[in-house]
Amino acid sequence: MPLLLDQADLPALALGAAVLGSGGGGSTHVGQIMAQRSTSWPVTVHDVAELDPTTPCIAVGYVGSTLLLEERLPGHAPFDEAIAAAQRWLGSPARAVCTLEAAGLNGLTALHLAGSHQVVDADCMGRGLPDLDQLSLLIDDVPGLVVCAPTGSGGVALLDGARPADVERVVRTAIESNGGWAGLVIAGFTVADLVQHAIHGSTRRALSVGRVLTLGADLDASALASSVGGTLLGVGRVMDVRQEPDRPDVISTDVRTSAGDVLRLVSRSEHIAALLNGKVMANSPTLVVTLDAATRAPLQVHECTMARDLIILTLPAPQWWSQEPRRAAVARPAHWGLDGLSA
């Protein structure tokens, strides 16, 4: 059954997408504004099974620095140049669109293109993850993929059939050239490919999580966690935030819970793991979610500052990740060279 989204659903969807960001994914504020400008409300979001499997599809998303994106706002059609390049290369237009990651800002990105494409409720991560080689289509090595990234002033970098690690490397350069962020487009696949090689239903999940957060203001932290299908790790105060001396890309947050437990969050651009009294309770791809204890607002990694009171919970990762050990390995902390975080 298709999901009919009204403009009024945007705040709840944004809230849910921020939760799926697991501390990353960027602010959903800009995404909401962009989605509001779409002229095709209400938007129909289709399940993968509802569309003709042969429908050519694209996956879109903002990549690079989400902070820079708020400084230098996207134009009215940030994906058009890349979509046009892909179309020229492939010779036919795509008629369906899904998002790269159903988390944070990008949880709303596919909606921008609802006027020209059918929106599919599928994505390539099911949560926030930082690297392009962690996209499901690339992990599963779907043949014929074309990756297009604008490089600034009308230029577009197009990678055809590149290895996942090369996509990460080359697109990072394109992002830099484009000014810190870029609207990335992956094309060359069909809706049928999404059946096996993507995460389904993340938009529904985000919407339902967002509705619980909006409506469940009276729930205590533990009930809130179970209402969104997760587990409460603790409610506590941030006592220390530090960069790891040997890993400047890793931030470690020391939280003292009201139960007297010592909870440690290990994060990069997303929360990667949580330890309770020295025991690893959750690690990527399992989601670690931080909410403000007072407002219940999802907090990004850089918002978990000293003396802030947090609700910390875990949400299970989409099943897609655990279906093959190869997939899980790409999202585990060890992927970034962080030892000692396996559960």
Next chain:
Amino acid sequence: MTTTGLTLTSLLEHPGAGGLVVIAGGERTWSTAVVEGREDDLPDEVEKALAVVLSPVPSASWQVDALLRRVRDRGFTGLVLAGTLSTSVEALAQRLDLVVLLAEQPIRVAKSAWELVEAPDVLALSVVRRVAQSIEYRADSMEDLLHNVAANVGHGIALVGRDEVVSTAGDPLPESLRSAIAFSQWLDVSVTTDGFAASVPVQSRSRTDLRVVLHSRDSGRAQRTALSTAVEMVMPMVAARLLIDEVEAVSEVSRSSGLLGDFLEAGGASDAETERRMRVRGWRTNGHHIGFRVLGRGRLDPFALLQVVNAHLATIRLDSHATTRGGGVMGWVSFNEAPSPQQVSGVAQDLLDLHQSALASFRVATGVGSLQSGATGLTVTLGEARDAARLASDRERSGWFVHVDRLGLGQLLLAGTTGDSLTRAAVALLSPLSERERETLAVYLDEESSIVATGKRLGLHRNTVTSRVQRIQTLLGSDLSDPETRLALQLAARAAHGSS
């Protein structure tokens, strides 16, 4: 309170476990210590043991967290880590009820723990060996010796009397331990909450209540055995040092006493050799001096008296010297510049205090000379002090204390003392007066304090005589209505007149 097993205090107190820092947790007792190169090699299940992990502590905070958790899950309640910690573990360690220690050299901690748990005799032997090592080092004094022992043994040491700590080195001896020591026993082991102290008596010629004490915060069995054995080893060293110090002090005094004798016999005109020896002792002959003499009224040990005098002189902020002479002590206070009358009177007060503190232990009489300058002056003031002391020894009324500058002069004169020192003292006493005032005083005293008769003899109006007598009283600071003062001044006037 015999403690078995390994305690945190005993480990911290163990001199071999240097560089051990408590990161989290407090006093704890462990059944044993397990030492492994890597955390993985620690046994899976232990009962309240201490883990010593030799490999450096990981740098990532979550790795440290996980390490603590795993070690605790194996049953350890203490963990010694090596290297430096870049993260705070106190909260987690507290949550896990785990004592966390950081060691610069974990292998040493391991060795110390082994000695404490498995081999108390080894600990005793090693402490005794370190005591013996202290003998190798030259010690100039008791303090030096105690410092050597404290540094070698790694525990506090003290020489105590029944009511005081005579000398100490290393950590100070807690008051509770000092007062807990039983002086009647040969080996006493006292235990309080501050730790424990092992002590034995020390034989000394001068005191019978001395004990040497080794003390430590820990009161574990191994540590107590070790220090009790060690303190018996230390005792003969301390006793020997006491004896050496005593002999040294006595011979030192006899040398200085001899030197003073040579100087006095030469009457201030000493030869170059005497002067050199005096300089070596810091005895200056130039400048201004006030001599004093503390004389025994009966038999006494001049050396013991000198110790009391020296102890008192040490509290006076002046250049002073003293040595034994005959049946007492002779000494002097020196000034570079001529002192003011207030300073002189301050010295007199200090010497009176000295006399009184000496009276507490000895039957003595004290005499103080007048202010004199130069080498000859020094012999003069010492001579005056000697005469004054002799005079004071049968003057109970003056508290066995006579100061030549004061009314003591009269008593000197009354005692029939003769010689140069008397005349000089008389001149000095009357020196504030002019020639005319001196004549008026002499006539006034001769005329039995009659203003009228004095005026008649000198051809002066009685008002003139009255004001002059008042002025004389003020200048001399004496009360002319006191018969002894009048007599002394009369004699002084005669003596001074005779010399001029």
